[in-house]
Amino acid sequence: MTRRRETSPPRPITPGDVVAAYSEELGEWTAAQVTDLDPAGRTAGVLELDWSGPEPSSVEELGALVPLRLHHHAHDGGLSHCNFAWVLPRSYKVLGNVPLLHERRSNSYSSGWNIGDQLARQRQWERGERSPHRTGGRSLLGAELADLVARSEPFTEVRSLTITGIAVVDGDDVAALFPNLTHLKLSGNLGTLNGAAGLNRLRSLKWLHLIDLFGMSASDCLSSTAVPDLEMLWLHSVPAEYATAMSEMWAREAGNGTLVEISSPRDSGWVAENRDNPLRDWDGREHISAAQYRRSVRQFMTTRRAVLDVLAAPGGDTDEARLTDLGSEFGEAFNQFDGTDDPFIETVEREELFDALDAIVDEAEAAHGRTFATAREFLVAGVEEVRDW
Numbered sequence: 072m073t074r075r076r077e078t079s080p081p082r083p084i085t086p087g088d089v090v091a092a093y094s095e096e097l098g099e100w101t102a103a104q105v106t107d108l109d110p111a112g113r114t115a116g117v118l119e120l121d122w123s124g125p126e127p128s129s130v131e132e133l134g135a136l137v138p139l140r141l142h143h144h145a146h147d148g149g150l151s152h153c154n155f156a157w158v159l160p161r162s163y164k165v166l167g168n169v170p171l172l173h174e175r176r177s178n179s180y181s182s183g184w185n186i187g188d189q190l191a192r193q194r195q196w197e198r199g200e201r202s203p204h205r206t207g208g209r210s211l212l213g214a215e216l217a218d219l220v221a222r223s224e225p226f227t228e229v230r231s232l233t234i235t236g237i238a239v240v241d242g243d244d245v246a247a248l249f250p251n252l253t254h255l256k257l258s259g260n261l262g263t264l265n266g267a268a269g270l271n272r273l274r275s276l277k278w279l280h281l282i283d284l285f286g287m288s289a290s291d292c293l294s295s296t297a298v299p300d301l302e303m304l305w306l307h308s309v310p311a312e313y314a315t316a317m318s319e320m321w322a323r324e325a326g327n328g329t330l331v332e333i334s335s336p337r338d339s340g341w342v343a344e345n346r347d348n349p350l351r352d353w354d355g356r357e358h359i360s361a362a363q364y365r366r367s368v369r370q371f372m373t374t375r376r377a378v379l380d381v382l383a384a385p386g387g388d389t390d391e392a393r394l395t396d397l398g399s400e401f402g403e404a405f406n407q408f409d410g411t412d413d414p415f416i417e418t419v420e421r422e423e424l425f426d427a428l429d430a431i432v433d434e435a436e437a438a439h440g441r442t443f444a445t446a447r448e449f450l451v452a453g454v455e456e457v458r459d460w
Contacts, residue, residue: 078110080157081325087168089120089130090159094187095207095230095253097194099123101187102133102166107176108157115159116177119151119186130167138172141189143196151189152177160184160302161328162277183278183303183330208254213237213262220244227251237262237284242291243269253300256280261342267291267313271298278303283352285309285342289316295324304331308352311336347434349427359415363408370404375431378450382435388443398453401428406459416460424460425451 084090084105091102101123106116119139127133139151154177159165163184208231211219216234219226230253234240237259243266245255252273257264263286270279276298289312293301304321306314314336321331335355345351350371353364377397381387388394405424409416416424428450432443 077113080108080113080115080159082159082161082328084108084115084157084159084165085168086116087171089133089136089166089169090117090163090186091127091166092160092163092184092186093126094123094191096191097123097187100126101190102127103186104136104138104169104172106152106171106173109154112154113157114154114180115157117153117155117184117186118173118177119189121190123187123190127166130169133166136169136172139190139193141193143192153179153181155181155184156330156332158325158330159328160277160330162300162302163328207231208233209249210235213240213259216240216244216248219248222248225250230254232256234258236260237264239263239265240284241269242266243272246270246272249273251275254278256282257284258282259284261285261346267293274298274300276301278305280305281307281309283308285337287313289313292316292320295320295329301329304329304333306333306336308335308337308355311338349430350423352423353420358417359420360413363413363415366408367405370401370408371427374401374428375434378428378431378446379435379438382432382439382443382446388446391445391449394446394449395453395456398428398450398455399457400453401450402454402456402458406457409460414460421460425454428454 086105086107088105089102090105091100094101102120104118104120106118108115120133121137121139122133140148141151142148150173152173207229209229210233213234213236225247226249229249230251232249232252232254233256235258237257239262240257242264246269250273253275255273255276255278260283262284264281264284265286267287268291271294274297277300279293279301287310291313295301301321304317306317314333318331318333321329325331348368350367353359353367374397381390381393381397405416429447432447436442
């Protein structure tokens with residue numbers, strides 16, 4: 072979605088502001104100071120304070136302002152200082168403005184404001200507790216959810232839920248099983264989210280993250296009236312109609328403390344066209360142009376057809392010369408695509424290109440009912456001989 076140019080945070084904050092929020096990890100309120108603002112990156116530097124207690128109404132109630140230093144796990148006493156998106160979440164409040172406690176900018180970045188988490192970890196460490204930090208969260212595979220639907224009792228204690236590998240999921244089922252969620256992440260592989268309007272039943276929801284899920288329409292939009300506490304809305308690779316409706320509903324809530332990030336909305340034909348395309352996530356990726364994406368897909372399809380033809384022939388999986396040549400051609404093609412003034416193959420893309428070759432062999436194995444282990448080795452060897460990426 073097009074990002075409007077902003078010169079100041081939609082919910083006013085300035086360097087020196089001391090903000091406070093309730094931390095579920097601590098079971099108390101905690102506080103931090105805004106150290107700087109970056110309009111280009113739309114970020115705010117946030118320095119956590121070594122304080123927690125009852126809800127404060129002024130800076131004076133915090134006592135002496137002491138920055139939080141971290142010694143837990145691999146930390147070596149550095150400040151808990153990080154850059155967050157500059158939309159101050161709606162559950163946070165500004166207590167007042169004081170001189171900066173630390174003037175150097177942070178080089179660390181995080182996806183969301185969650186002050187209190189590091190303080191809870193530090194205190195746990197100081198108590199000598201080395202067990203994993205408990206957050207009331209749960210992670211599931213999409214297939215596991217179906218086994219839980221038959222339960223008569225909801226999981227009322229679960230506050231954070233991540234479901235990955237979704238083929239089909241129903242929003243009403245999620246809301247019924249986990250009624251007290253504050254954080255929800257649903258991720259598919261061109262999966263289907265039915266009954267998305269059912270997520271409106273999650274009245275305590277603060278974060279919603281949907282990735283690669285389809286089947287939603289404008290009528291499934293999450294309502295700001297039904298879910299009044301939402302602070303973070305992330306949508307990636309969802310139907311364009313749904314993305315537009317969600318943007319129209321929630322963009323106006325930025326001034327109240329809702330961060331909206333929507334990327335790669337998909338039109339109605341995109342899913343059918345890309346179901347067999349392992350590079351589909353490159354479509355709309357920030358540093359990959361439309362032309363680079365199209366060339367990459369064409370090359371993948373060319374290599375796919377050639378490899379499948381070889382593996383369909385008797386003994387094709389042992390044709391080292393031909394399969395190695397195909398791997399080399401694949402590697403050389405991407406050398407050319409990347410060897411311009413605008414290179415785009417980084418660590419993630421490199422792994423995805425090897426995964427794409429794997430996907431071709433997976434397809435052949437499924438079609439022929441046997442494994443082609445040597446074919447994988449030959450293709451990779453061909454790529455490794457020539458690749459510059």
